[in-house]
Amino acid sequence: ILALMRSATHGGWDPTDPKNGNTRLYTLVLGTQVPHATGFAMGLNFDGRTGSGDAEKDEAVVVYYGDGAASEGDVHEAMVFAASYSTPELFFLQNNQWAISVPVATQAAGPLANRSAGYGIPTLRIDGNDVLASYAASRMYLEEARAGGGPRAIEAVTYRMGAHTTSDDPTKYRTKAEEESWARRDPIARMRAFLENRGAGSEFFADVDQEGEALAADVRTRIAEWPDPDPASMFAHVYSEPHALMEQQAAWLAEYEASFEGGAA
Helix, strand or coil: CEEECCCCCCCCCCCCCCCCCCEECCCCCCCCHHHHHHHHHHHHHHCCCCCCCCCCCCCCEEEEEECCHHHCHHHHHHHHHHHHHCCCEEEEEEECCEECCEEHHHHCCCCCHHHHHHCCCCEEEEECCCHHHHHHHHHHHHHHHHHHHCCEEEEEECCCCCCCCCCCCHHHCCCHHHHHHHHCCCHHHHHHHHHHHCCCCHHHHHHHHHHHHHHHHHHHHHHHHCCCCCHHHHHCCCCCCCCHHHHHHHHHHHHHHHCCCCCCC
8 A cells, every 4th residue: 555645744755765665755735645646546557566356466545635635626636537547546535624724614515525426436434533434444445446446535524623733723713612522522532432342451551551652752752863954855856857946946045054154055
């Protein structure tokens, strides 16, 4: 599975990272990862790497995007090509109810799942706060896509509990009652209740909490130890070949940085 993660955060395109080649980095521009995913899925068809009947070797693509991105033309163009070329692909729409301050009700007159279905793509609308439902639906559709069934789509209805960004204030556009209503559907609490009903006890959850805290501490430590990136690296993967505009911008940045006391030329 090649997972092209949803947008709305910083990142770039470097085919050497992550090293296993199965996950691509986040994109900053809303929705742009969706046609990238469709293009890659078309390539899988052209290269004969899918639909062979060998479940161990056949490949598919899953692309994640949000409700805001669902209104971008990139997403719809990707679905046109996906449906036309029967790509081995899963469109996974994370509907968190708010594209920053714009509610889904303003973006769409009906369920967002209707959009992919309108292109002839089999679509499921699921409870995105149900971990097991999300897993089961994704696994089923990916298996069908790998087997040559063409593209599939899922709308996972969920909610963004926090602010969209550090500069965002959600209290300006949504109510506390709405947030509290969704808080009662917290997927972590629901999974805990499910496991408790299956016999998991306090010792199990204590071990999970300890493991989680250790992982978080390790991540924080290693991130703090990372060296500062070379500012020039931002120009390295914009184009696959050397580009005059990138060279010009890189030179300007180097001169700008050098203009400060202690700046590196």
